[in-house]
Amino acid sequence: MLLAASKVLDRLKPVIGINTDPDRSEGHLCLPVRYTHSFPDALQKFYSGEFRWQWRQRIRLYLEGTGINPVPVDLHEQQLSQEQHSRAHVNGRFQDQRSQISEPHLLPVRSLNEVFIGESLSSRVNYKSCKPSFKFSLHRASYYEISVDDGPWEKQKSSGLNICTGTGSKAWSFNINKIANQAVEEILKIAKSYENLKLPLNKELIQKVTNGYNESLLYSPEEPRLFFSIREPISNRVFSSSRQRGFASKVCIRSRCWDACMVVDGGTSFEFNDGAIASILINTEDALRTVLLED
Numbered sequence: 001m002l003l004a005a006s007k008v009l010d011r012l013k014p015v016i017g018i019n020t021d022p023d024r025s026e027g028h029l030c031l032p033v034r035y036t037h038s039f040p041d042a043l044q045k046f047y048s049g050e051f052r053w054q055w056r057q058r059i060r061l062y063l064e065g066t067g068i069n070p071v072p073v074d075l076h077e078q079q080l081s082q083e084q085h086s087r088a089h090v091n092g093r094f095q096d097q098r099s100q101i102s103e104p105h106l107l108p109v110r111s112l113n114e115v116f117i118g119e120s121l122s123s124r125v126n127y128k129s130c131k132p133s134f135k136f137s138l139h140r141a142s143y144y145e146i147s148v149d150d151g152p153w154e155k156q157k158s159s160g161l162n163i164c165t166g167t168g169s170k171a172w173s174f175n176i177n178k179i180a181n182q183a184v185e186e187i188l189k190i191a192k193s194y195e196n197l198k199l200p201l202n203k204e205l206i207q208k209v210t211n212g213y214n215e216s217l218l219y220s221p222e223e224p225r226l227f228f229s230i231r232e233p234i235s236n237r238v239f240s241s242s243r244q245r246g247f248a249s250k251v252c253i254r255s256r257c258w259d260a261c262m263v264v265d266g267g268t269s270f271e272f273n274d275g276a277i278a279s280i281l282i283n284t285e286d287a288l289r290t291v292l293l294e295d
Helices: 002-007 039-048 082-095 172-177 181-195 203-215
Strands: 051-056 059-066 068-074 100-106 114-119 123-127 134-138 142-148 154-158 161-164 226-230 245-248 250-255 260-264 268-272 276-282 288-293
Touching (some): 039 288, 059 068, 059 114, 059 260, 226 250, 226 276
Antiparallel strands (some): 051 288, 114 161, 114 260, 123 134, 142 154, 142 250, 226 245, 250 276, 260 268
């Protein structure tokens, strides 16, 4: 359903998903699992009007600057390795001469779940000696500048950043930011030792605090706002991370990367190298029309 949702640009066209593999897929965007084996019941509910429309907000993206190629690579169709993925972007750049765009260019896809920006390949080093040559990979951090809600630009290095909708807040974004009971317990112990707080550090309190924080990461698919997450930010004299996560109306990213991509819903990839600028926001005109069946 994610693949279909990214290509539907008509807000009046309803998109209804059926989970065809309920044993291996949660199917959050599809009809409830019970309708997989009793789809005529779902059709009857549609016919009798026993449903309501749910307008899921989606992300629109603008690209401008240098180092970009507005022609996407479809990852679902090509199933590329990392090296092939990079080569596909290079080939596309030679086929499309618009490597510099002075005005913001609206991309032809909408993101229902999330947009991820980061380096696509690890740096590779070849060593040759008397022994057979061998190769190993080193992690390459993503270098970029970020502006939230038209605020000041901030230089950052991290493992990439995720920007999601309310629909996507239950997916990758949640797993990036959620905390475990162990972390909550350790933090409460430290707080208690500093201030001599009389907190009963029992399992009930720890679970309640953990659930409260994790639930704060989720929000309605119909809310027209973004949630951004910086993965593993590096903080030092040069790079900072004043906000590692938070809600926003607009996020702008200026790439300083070598071999980066901007991936929409895990299926469509755009080249995003040094000089490229992405503006990421929600426009309510892009909302996807889906259904909620009444029980």
